[in-house]
Amino acid sequence: MNSTYIQHINTKVKLTEAEVDLIQKHIVHKKIRKKHYFLQEGDVCKYTAFVEKGLLRSYTLHNNGNEHIVQFAMEGWFIADLYSFLSGEPAVYNIEAIEDSELVLMSKAANDLLLQQCPNYQTFMLQVITNAYIALQKRFNAIPHLTVDERYQNLLQQYPTLPKRVPQRMIAAYLGITPETLSRVRKRLQQPK
C-alpha cells in the first residue's frame, strides 16, 4: 500500500514502478503534534512538507506582534517556506501544526535528485507550483474589490470545514482583519437585512 503522497502524485502523472521506488527511497514520514513547529522564522527550511493528515498554518509576525497567516495546509496540500528551501536563506515564515498531523518530508537534496532523475517528478512539481501560483493570484485579486463580508463568504465556500478546525482569530489573521471585525462580519451575515 503506497502512501497518500505517492497516490497524490499518481493522480497528476503516471509513475513507473521504478519511479515510485525512487521517490519512496527519498521521502521521510513524520508526525507532528498540535502546537508544535515544523519551521521557525530564522531557521532554514530544510524540507517541504506534504500533509497526509491534519492541518498546519504558515504565518509571519509583525512589529506590533500581530500575525498574518499566509496559508492553511490540510490533507493533500504542500507547505514550506519555498524561498528559504530553494535559496538556503533563513525562513521568514513560521509553520505550526494546528492539529496533530502526519507529514511527508522531502529534503532539498532529494528534491534536486528527483527533479534530475525522474522526469515525471519534475512535471508533477511544475504542476504543483503552477497551481499554487494561480491560487495565490486568485486570492490576491479578491482583496481590492471585494468587501470583507464577501471575502469571508468566499473563504467559507472554498473551505467549508475551516471554521470547525481553526479558531476564529486565525481566520481573521488570514483575511487580514482584526478578530473584532470578523466577529462583526459574522453577526452581519447571520441577520441579513
Next chain:
Amino acid sequence: MNSTYIQHINTKVKLTEAEVDLIQKHIVHKKIRKKHYFLQEGDVCKYTAFVEKGLLRSYTLHNNGNEHIVQFAMEGWFIADLYSFLSGEPAVYNIEAIEDSELVLMSKAANDLLLQQCPNYQTFMLQVITNAYIALQKRFNAIPHLTVDERYQNLLQQYPTLPKRVPQRMIAAYLGITPETLSRVRKRLQQPK
C-alpha cells in the same frame, strides 16, 4: 545573434545548440503598439509573452469600473493569463501595452512540445514559475502590515523607473488605492516630518 529571449533562458540553464534551434523554431516575434491589447478579458489566452522591449500591464475590471492592476511587465519579464493559457478557459485579465513593445510569443502547443522534448526548457519554466510565485507571495505579505506610504516607497525602491514610465493613476491601481490617496501619499513623503 540570438534574441534576448534565448539569452535570457541561457542565463538560467545552459542550452545546447540543438535546443536553441528547437526553441527558435517555436517562438514568434511580435510588435505591439501602445494602448493596444495583447489579451482581452473573455478571450482565451493563446500565448505567453516574454517582453524584449517595452512595458505592459495586466488588470481586471470591477463592477464599479475600477481597475486593479495585477502586474507590470517590463524587459525580461513574462506576462499572460496563466490560468487561461493552461486551461483554455476565457481569460479574466486584460493585458495592454503601456509603451510600444516587442514580445516573444509561445503558444500552448509549442510550450507543451518544448516541455516534453527539451529538459532544459522544463527546468527553466520551473524556475520562472517558482520565482513568480515567490515574488507574488512577498507582495502579498507586504499588504497587511505595511502602511500605504511604505508600500509606495517599496515599489519605488524595487522599480525606480516605474513613475517615469506609467501614469500615477496606474500606480494607484497597482497599490489598490485611489489616485487621490496616492497624490496625498506623495505629498506626505515630499515634506517629511
Next chain:
DNA sequence: CGATTTTTTGAATCATATCAACGTACGTGG
C-alpha cells in the same frame, strides 16, 4: 472546577474612499 483564552459588544479614533472643484499636461485635428 477554576484559570486562561477566545469571542462578543460598545465607544472613540483613524485612514481611506468618495464627491466635487480646480489647475495642468497632453495629443489631436484643423
Next chain:
DNA sequence: CCACGTACGTTGATATGATTCAAAAAATCG
C-alpha cells in the same frame, strides 16, 4: 504649429468602514 478638448493630478470637505481600547460573556483546557 497652435488651440481646443479631454484626461490627469491636486486639494478640500465629508462619509464610511476598520482599528483600537476596554470590558464582559462564552468557550476551552488542564
